[in-house]
Amino acid sequence: MNILFQPAKIKNLQLKNRFVRSATYDGSAKLSGHVSERQIGLISALAEGGVSLIIHAITYVHPSGQISPYMNSLANDEFISGMKKLTKAAHEHGAKIAIQLFHGGREARYVKTKNQLPLAPSVIADDPYYKGNYRQITPTEIEGVINAFGEGAGRARQAGFDAVQLHGAHGYLPSQFLSPYTNRRQDEWGGNLENRLRLHREIYKAMRRNVGDDYPIFIKLGVEDGFAEGLELREGIQAAKMLADLGFDALEISSGVRGEKYSGTEYKTKINKLSKEAYFRPWSREIKSQVDIPIIAVGGFRTLGIMEEIVRNKEADFVALSRPLITEPALICQWGKDPNKKPRCISCNKCLEALHKGKPLHCVAFPNK
Numbered sequence: 001m002n003i004l005f006q007p008a009k010i011k012n013l014q015l016k017n018r019f020v021r022s023a024t025y026d027g028s029a030k031l032s033g034h035v036s037e038r039q040i041g042l043i044s045a046l047a048e049g050g051v052s053l054i055i056h057a058i059t060y061v062h063p064s065g066q067i068s069p070y071m072n073s074l075a076n077d078e079f080i081s082g083m084k085k086l087t088k089a090a091h092e093h094g095a096k097i098a099i100q101l102f103h104g105g106r107e108a109r110y111v112k113t114k115n116q117l118p119l120a121p122s123v124i125a126d127d128p129y130y131k132g133n134y135r136q137i138t139p140t141e142i143e144g145v146i147n148a149f150g151e152g153a154g155r156a157r158q159a160g161f162d163a164v165q166l167h168g169a170h171g172y173l174p175s176q177f178l179s180p181y182t183n184r185r186q187d188e189w190g191g192n193l194e195n196r197l198r199l200h201r202e203i204y205k206a207m208r209r210n211v212g213d214d215y216p217i218f219i220k221l222g223v224e225d226g227f228a229e230g231l232e233l234r235e236g237i238q239a240a241k242m243l244a245d246l247g248f249d250a251l252e253i254s255s256g257v258r259g260e261k262y263s264g265t266e267y268k269t270k271i272n273k274l275s276k277e278a279y280f281r282p283w284s285r286e287i288k289s290q291v292d293i294p295i296i297a298v299g300g301f302r303t304l305g306i307m308e309e310i311v312r313n314k315e316a317d318f319v320a321l322s323r324p325l326i327t328e329p330a331l332i333c334q335w336g337k338d339p340n341k342k343p344r345c346i347s348c349n350k351c352l353e354a355l356h357k358g359k360p361l362h363c364v365a366f367p368n369k
Contacts, residue, residue, distance in 0.1 A: 027071075101167065121185055124181070166207070171256060178239060201246055281310060294317040295316045296317070
């Protein structure tokens with residue numbers, strides 16, 4: 001039997017197979033931050049389509065972290081009831097569901113509509129990879145964000161989510177703190193690697209206080225920035241080991257602060273041959289060899305055989321997909337019937353570009369299928 005279709009566990013979370021839907025922003029939340037019927041339908045389709053663990057997309061825990069008008073919130077208790085509808089939709093079809101808790105940092109441009117500037121560890125003058133006004137976050141504000149993550153995790157558990165994932169990749173706030181390029185602070189939140197990981201540690205402890213010792217807490221970790229001057233893989237691997245030792249129950253390995261579009265990002269294009277698939281595979285392999293917790297590999301998976309090889313070779317424990325499941329939410333079930341099936345996704349990123357224009361998540365290349 002293909003190992004990808006065999007059950008596995010993360011902490012005490014029993015999963016029916018090794019397929020994860022990596023958190024994917026859907027641009028479909030209500031303007032209030034509440035869950036929409038469209039989102040419930042999306043989760044139902046993924047669960048019915050065979051995904052074992054769905055990670056629901058970026059959900060802000062503090063108003064200063066909101067990156068879009070159409071994203072979910074767990075910033076207070078009023079959002080719990082709507083989130084229960086999402087978890088019910090997953091569970092009714094035999095899937096588990098986690099939620100990705102998020103703060104956009106300097107990327108949270110939407111807060112400008114509220115007459116606020118986005119927050120960042122440091123202000124970098126003449127940054128070629130980021131354009132926009134923002135300001136340095138204060139120690140008091142850092143503590144507020146940490147508490148918000150802890151409370152958000154507690155609300156997630158109340159809403160029925162099976163786990164939470166801290167978004168620590170792709171140039172959002174924790175990623176900005178980890179990168180020596182975007183974090184040039186001289187206080188206890190900057191400088192050496194241990195200080196640059198302080199935010200991650202304090203968020204983890206705040207989450208753990210709110211959810212208890214038995215509840216799975218994951219992190220999506222950016223282990224290398226998308227440009228030469230940023231976080232190097234050497235430090236990214238060290239960070240992964242430190243966070244595993246701290247108590248995180250699984251690591252999803254991805255990239256950090258974004259560089260050139262799209263080559264210096266997590267959503268690379270033109271994945272049209274085997275050699276271009278699984279582009280974060282070497283990172284996953286190296287980290288898996290050095291930690292004792294489950295590793296979730298992500299990054300351009302299109303061929304079942306490559307994913308099976310990675311898990312069978314113990315380069316990762318789970319594989320996560322995003323873009324292929326946008327156009328084919330039942331892809332996992334289809335692979336179960338036909339392992340040689342080729343996904344429709346052509347990695348054109350038009351779905352992403354439509355999201356940036358305020359459109360809900362959908363496949364642009366194959367809109368009617």
